[in-house]
Amino acid sequence: MDERTREYLRGRFGDYYRRSGIEGPPAANEREWGHIPFTAGSGTTMVRHQSWLDVAGGGSLVDFLAREQPRHVYHSAGRYRDPGASRMSEKGWRAADLVFDLDADHLPGVDPEATSYADMLRECKNALLDLLDFLEGDFGFEDLDVVFSGGRGYHVHVRDEGVLELGRDQRDEIVEYVRGPDIEFADVVDTEAVAGMGLKNPAQKRTLPTDGGWGARVHRRLMDLVDEIRDLPEEEALERLREFPRVGEGKAGAIRRAASDNYDELAAGNLDVHPAVVSVAKILFERALDEDGAPIDEPVTTDINRLIRLPGSLHGGSGLVVTPIERDALDDFDPLADAIPEQFRGHEIRVAVTDPGPTEFDGDTFTVAEGERSVQEALGVFLMARGRARKVAE
Template sequence: MDDRTRAYVRGRFGDYYRGTVSAPEFGDTGGVVDPRAPDDREWAYVVFSGGMVRHKSLLDLGSLDGWLADTKPQHVYYSSARYDRPEASAMSDKGWKGADLIFDLDADHLRDAEPDDTYAEMLAKCKDALLNLLSFVEGDLGFEDTLVVFSGGRGYHIHVYDDRVQSLGSDARREIVDYVKGTGFRAEHAFSSETVAGSDRNEWMHGRKSSTQLQRLRGGAWSERIRDWLVGYANEVASMEDDEAVEHLRGYDNVGEKKADKLLEVFRDRREEIGSGNLDVARGARGFWETLLLRAVEETSAETDEPVTTDTRRLIRLPGSLHGGTGFRVVPLGRGELDGFDPLRDAVVFSNREQTVVADEAVEFEVGGRRFNTEAGEFSVPEYAAIFGMLRGDLRLR
């Protein structure tokens, strides 16, 4: 980014933080959202000229709104951890008191991400992954004090503030990751007659290894999730024509035509038993069921960036701030807002006013409900698109 373009974008960021930027065509953009216990957090930011400044407290920065308007940072972060001395430059001197639990989803890292996905397609897939992850966070784990945030870039964050998580170390947080990802699931447990003691689905949170208890097919939320997947799969196979279904089933290892015929009969006539967890409905097909169970876990498990979730001192973006790579707002979202949320429209804060820019090469991107596809040269685009392109390095001021 050249100096003139950088000065323009930085100035517009400052206007946003002063509250003078509004884009009514995209709805209410709001402002920054103070985290819980802001005085106990470490604060950090990236300046437009490059480089990160960190180990700051609010006492160092002063009024958050005033500091943001004066400094005009490109990125703003605060720590998930709470400290006695957040301004201490050495982590060992900060006096760690606890930390929120953070889940991070990045569209680039999803299992179904494709290299040719458009930005809009990436974000749509990421929202699907978010809803699945929330089913674990709110359902299986029972966390209630949470905040969902669009990162302003390629994904979403979930902040968990429950008292139960504040004192957890990295190992306990890794168990949470293992649970939502289905890590360590062993399909043979589905065929065990051993009774699993204990019924508290949150016992594992206290640091005791209990992945066997959590992840067996018999009992617990994972059990229901896997059974639902198996019934859905059975319905899919049952709806196929006979030849198509048999050919499909023979694609599994050690499934010949005779076994495929038997499995098809089971899927059509005994789906209720499958839904109840009875995998003895097709004897002699244990290898098939184990493969299917592993596939069920893979396709229904949640995704999260493990290093973020296990980190007890993580820096995370400030909700309501601007993302310095897109110009989008880092949007905090109520649970009821998720379904209708479109980040390429609802995170836009800058105006529709035309801005003349220059592209050194052909450029294509989608933002604000519009797709921009232009050749190299000089042209005009709405300000929100100009700033988006400038931050990506595709556009510059005339």
Template sequence: MDSRTRSYIKKKFKSYYNNFPLYLPHDFKDREWGFILLDEAFNAFMRRHKSFGSEGELHEYLTSMIPAHCYYSVAYYKYPSAANMSDKGWSGSDLIFDLDADHLPNAPNNYSEMLDNVKVETLRLYDFLTKDFGFSEDDIQIIFSGGRGYHIHITEDNIKDLDSNQRREVIDYLSAKGLNLSHLFHHKRFVPELQKDGDDLDLNINSGWRKRLNAYIISYLQDSLDSSNALEVLTSHKGIGERKASMIIDLCKDKKELNKIKEGNFNSLFNIDKNLILSIAEQGIEKIRLNIDEPVTADIKRLIRLPGSLHGGSGLKVIPLTYSQLKDFNPLVDAIVFNETPTLINIQTEQKFELNGMKFDLDVGIQEIPEFAAIYLMCRGVAEHES
């Protein structure tokens, strides 16, 4: 980014911070703050160990220093501005989850599609947090990061004292790390030490992974029955030939037997082939498990982006959202804060992207495009400002 472009971006960011409200975290006076300034963004040098005694102090810092990136600590400290971490006096941390679009399996290259994918993953995480962990909507804050994904903040008091290892256990549960599939089924031929009376294969479906896998198995079987290639789908499992597949199809057509399966009793299917349910469940785990950045959640002293601030790598706004808002949220429209004033830029490489409902297909060289799109390209480092 050349000096002319940096000066232009600073002017626009300053105007934004002069006119738009921030969303301060609760107990913000007890948190450490960190910033990467636009003048130093190329080296990604962070000015940290800051603290603010009032909203006015923070606002003055933003409008005078004009950062490219604004962060605050997930931790609460007795002395948040102490230069050494050991001197800060840690007193607890929020629980944070980071979902990044390019960390997801088979992530597309298209930015819009990447954001669609990570939004689905964020909604799935919210479902886990409310249903499996019992957090209420009031405990959960969803944040669009302004870049490639979302953060989820849990501020419930009972989690603040969790150490890093305990937070990793939360990630292990969400990602199904170390999940012993056979122990989910109460069957002595899978788990001899259980020594359960009778020989029933059942899945306790009241909560957690058992409930989720039961729903997946039911859906899988019903989809198989409804498909025109049910035999092909079922015989794709090891040990299932056409005869066994036909038996499974006939069994699932029996309403009484299907209801047993819905209640978590898989004994009839087990009698046809003992490995079928495990095979389907293994597929289910891969589809249900979440892909979350573990180091972010485990780090009790992490700095996280400030809602309401601007992302210096995109020019988009970091936005707090409720669950209902997230469903219809389109970051490439709703996170735009700059206007449509025609702006001259010099594009370094060909660019093809969507923003604010408009499609751009731009060649190298000087182009006039709306301000919001120009700032987006300049922040990404692929264009310079032309006065």
């Protein structure tokens, strides 16, 4: 980034902060604060081990941000007795939010070289919804904030009282569960002895739970299959079932009959309507483990001292706002439109585009051509922050 571009962005970031009204997270005075300034050259310098007194003692957080005009701003997930101490061992750790990070370019099946930025962010929101299914459905967390990171993905901050004092090992167990645990099929099936039919030894009744957990995920997949084959003509249903490994004509016919004759039992989770159903459920279990986990960045969650982006701040690699999102607004949230700072709308600037190509921004898709041109400032800031353009004289 050349000097003209750097100074332009630095000044406009400062203008944004002067009108931002950012207040900081809960227990802001117990957290470590850090920021990365707009420095010359390709490297970055992190200024950290700052306390709330350092960043807001002379006025307010907004005053500090408007004065420093930082490129990136962070606060710690951890809470400390002395957050400004220069050594971690001297800070006096007290508690930490449980933080989850999803990065679009780290998702399974996403190739950053072949997938557009906008498409990666769409995939990342799908992964976020999977993560929230775990956090709200399986764990029952209620005090959580969802935040667009301003760059590659999303953060979730969990602050339920029961998680704040969890150590690294306990957080690692949560990570393993969310990403896809190392478990067997028998671990997700409820088994009970059932006497009857005059048998000397009782039979075993196997049931998938329907009210949460990995077992319920397998059950949802099973019922999706059952509903699918019930709606298909017989030959198509049998052909669909034969797509499963080790399911031939006989097993396919048995599963199809069970889907019709034993639908209510299957809906209740009962697998022992026929052995063939159990076989398919085991396959669906393996697929669930492979496909249903949330691909979170493990070190972020297990690190009780982690620095995380400040909601409401600007991301120096995009010029977008690190945006808190209300839970009921998440489905409609478009990061490349809804995270654009309002201060950067309404007027044009001149930039020299150095990395031309397709661009999706502010609800529109277009191709940015190389060379000097006038563009809406929001787009210009986006392109400059991402290294695709530089500022030129007006």
